[in-house]
Amino acid sequence: MIAGLLAASLLAQTADLKTSVSAWVDAHQKAIVGELLDALAIPNVAADTPNIRRNAEHLRAMLARHGFTPEILDTTGNPLVYGALNVPGATRTVLFYCHYDGQPVDPAKWNQPDPFTPVVRGEGREARIYARSASDDKAPIVALMAAVDALKASGLAPSSNIRVILDGEEEASSPSLVPAIARYKDKLRADLMIILDGPAHSSGRPTVVYGARGIVTVDLTVFGPKSGVHSGNYGNWMPNTALRLATLLASMKDDEGRVKVAGYYDTIVPLTAEERAMLDAVPDDSAKMLQVFGVAAPEAGFPKLQDAMQLPTLNIRGLASSFVGPGARTIIPDRATAAIDIRLVKETSGEDLVTKLSAHVEKQGYHLVQADPDDATRAKFGKLAALRLNGPIINAFRTSTSDPRARALVASVTRTFGQPPVQLRTLGGTVPIAPFIEALGFPALIVPTVNFDNNQHEENENLRIGTFLDSIVTIAAVLRM
Amino acid sequence: MIAGLLAASLLAQTADLKTSVSAWVDAHQKAIVGELLDALAIPNVAADTPNIRRNAEHLRAMLARHGFTPEILDTTGNPLVYGALNVPGATRTVLFYCHYDGQPVDPAKWNQPDPFTPVVRGEGREARIYARSASDDKAPIVALMAAVDALKASGLAPSSNIRVILDGEEEASSPSLVPAIARYKDKLRADLMIILDGPAHSSGRPTVVYGARGIVTVDLTVFGPKSGVHSGNYGNWMPNTALRLATLLASMKDDEGRVKVAGYYDTIVPLTAEERAMLDAVPDDSAKMLQVFGVAAPEAGFPKLQDAMQLPTLNIRGLASSFVGPGARTIIPDRATAAIDIRLVKETSGEDLVTKLSAHVEKQGYHLVQADPDDATRAKFGKLAALRLNGPIINAFRTSTSDPRARALVASVTRTFGQPPVQLRTLGGTVPIAPFIEALGFPALIVPTVNFDNNQHEENENLRIGTFLDSIVTIAAVLRM
Secondary structure (H helix, E strand, C coil): CHHHHHHHHHHHHHHHHHHHHHHHHHHHHHHHHHHHHHHHCCCCECCCHHHHHHHHHHHHHHHHHCCCEEEEECCCCCCEEEEEECCCCCCCEEEEEEECCECCCCHHHCCCCCCCCCEEECCHHHCEEECCCHHHHHHHHHHHHHHHHHHHHCCCCCCCEEEEEEECCHHHCCCCHHHHHHHCHHHHCCCEEEECCCECCCCCCCEEECEECEEEEEEEEEECCCCCEEHHHHECCECCHHHHHHHHHHCCECCCCCECCCCCCCCCCCCCHHHHHHHHHCCCCHHHHHHHHCCCCCCCCCCCHHHHCCCCCCEEEEEEEECCCCCCCCEECCEEEEEEEEEECCCCCHHHHHHHHHHHHHHCCCEECCCCCCHHHHHHCCCEEEEEEEEEEECCEECCCCCHHHHHHHHHHHHHHCCCCEEECCECCCCCCHHHHHHHCCCEEECCCECCCCCCCCCCCEEEHHHHHHHHHHHHHHHCC | CHHHHHHHHHHHHHHHHHHHHHHHHHHHHHHHHHHHHHHHCCCCECCCHHHHHHHHHHHHHHHHHCCCEEEEECCCCCCEEEEEECCCCCCCEEEEEEECCECCCCHHHCCCCCCCCCEEECCHHHCEEECCCHHHHHHHHHHHHHHHHHHHHCCCCCCCEEEEEEECCHHHCCCCHHHHHHHCHHHHCCCEEEECCCECCCCCCCEEECEECEEEEEEEEEECCCCCEEHHHHECCECCHHHHHHHHHHCCECCCCCECCCCCCCCCCCCCHHHHHHHHHCCCCHHHHHHHHCCCCCCCCCCCHHHHCCCCCCEEEEEEEECCCCCCCCEECCEEEEEEEEEECCCCCHHHHHHHHHHHHHHCCCEECCCCCCHHHHHHCCCEEEEEEEEEEECCEECCCCCHHHHHHHHHHHHHHCCCCEEECCECCCCCCHHHHHHHCCCEEECCCECCCCCCCCCCCEEEHHHHHHHHHHHHHHHCC
């Protein structure tokens, strides 16, 4: 009975928040969109230092206009823009992360003269703003400001102190972000980070993401003769290098796509019933995705997309050996290389998986070298290969679905919309700022809000107006968590 | 007793032929080498029609000078140069084939200003002539002329009527050769063709080759999603295209390098004891070859090079899928291709092996397409691949080692040198004029005579003088078969 009353009361509050914020957004739509269009008119490629500075100044003014105490934080690279807004009585601090730089542009490929002179096409909620960073990632900054204003206008305060950090180098892998932590430790202190970046689930529903996979890339090379040898004069007698690589790769997975490398999944923890239910509740339209990609069926061992995201991958992203096509020569190749990427989950370490993969290669009879083998090494070992790491390992991150801060956020969104958000336990891809999350040491959640078909990183990047306006309600719910 | 006397008599005859031809060659060395240097001074790239014509005229004059009735035979391409020399009482006609065109040149890569201005470096028998076609294939033409002269000077006649055909398009795959047969049938009629081309065995001993492998090349492509998809967003769920190709390729051979495609070796006929002995007698220096190539051991299933040449191959000559190296992207590739060459032996048909390979691919669950699959095909089949033929199939050829004409030739060389020549049952590589041999319909043998390290087809092609002079004795022995 009491539970019923409480539910009814929460539902009323929900309807209130959604109704009042929506009404305010409707009334101020022109000003909100105008503020975004102004922000999009400043070019923001990370390497364009003068314009990056203009963006930072513009955003500092925007934060001030919406009640934040703003600051430009200098770093070893592009400046961070910072804002603080304290709420009397709040016992929790939430740090919102967005970025204000954008991907480089090739204007010739756009359907408009200048990616930094925004163009609006279409009508009403279906209208779209076309400009670099329209979705990625200036829209969420403006939406956050609007949500703060909408709450204020509704006589509501955020339930936490707010900190905002705006990164000017995300599309360049945020090299200055982790080093800036030591310098600005006090300003960045919070209980939860909320990343406003990326597209919402393709269903268009509010989306909460608990984590993202990490990545490590390696090149696996099998060495054959010192240089390609004539396939007629030596074919059958000289071992075929490309076939050896193929056989080695084939040994790594079973017929259903599961990794056979010993111990690869050893550290994986079984899903809880709640997590299982959460994955099953994600409204993925597999049939539609397969149709778009032109593939009849997913890997037999991973029929459900969300399940596939919970395990590390072993993906061959490229193969190369001698030539294919007009340049092909009738030789036994001198080497064959597979470019591999391994997506990590929270429970796996990149070093560990690469070590296990190395052990697997050795178990197939290969002697591993780091550099191209010399004559003595060639004479000694029948099978030679190199497994070489490319670039840094980026770890996965994941906040526990049972974390009380996560529960509070999801509860607030659920109340506001009358149904739970789409909850993704693990994004398949990698978040470039994962090292920043790791270094800060408090949990992070991603609340991606823009339309999934926004052409992010490509030409004709766009933002659907209806999705943008709805995102203000979602962010208001987050502020009221 | 009689056998002993006969052997002694043959040995005397042997010593006679070798001694008298060698003495004549020694006495005329300057003139012989001069004749070759003159021939090398005429550029002979097949596409250089005016100079090809100059070569043809020059060779016609050379044939006339050495007692042949010469003729230039026009074709749809470059002219053939033809010569006939009848021997009173001869019951057999032997057709010698050489070619007078050479590979294109890149003078900047040569250690001399002009590949068509021959340079001699070194002293005595170790001296070498550097020029395009020095070895491939003008030297054998001049050596044949010298051998005819040397026999004549020794009071000996060739044991057969001689026909000579000099091809002007061999390095351009001899497109006009087979069509010319119908027009010049009578002139080309013979009992045996002897091809004077290519390097002698690396031991430097006289060499007789009974056949050569043919070739067919195919591209095997496995199709994945329509375009590369994000390896994070879809990794594990989306089947990996490159791994599928690797698994398919791995299924084609066992761990020792033998082809597992059903029926691949079905048409192979076991070696006779004589053939077995012949293969075992080839003085291949495997250890040296492995050292040069930088490989510790040959394929376990083919420990002996000559054995490896008696079976068809299945060689992956190239692999390609998306990118490896700096351009690598974290995607699941849209396609993966293996470029394959299959070397054929006399007992195998190219069509048959490709059909068996196709059946093998289908047996692994693939639906085979010819063109890139359309949406309906993509939706219907879980595994899609294409196996596409490149260019024409060139058949193998092989003359039986028990053919009486082959036995007569080998016996004559054995008598002359006091030991049998190196006999190669099957060259591993492919002879471009195999279709010509096939169309003529009588047996062919290759008597390759130049130094194995002649840099054929490359810059700084050369001819070792000692090997060249010895080849005149070998050819004289062939003329006396």
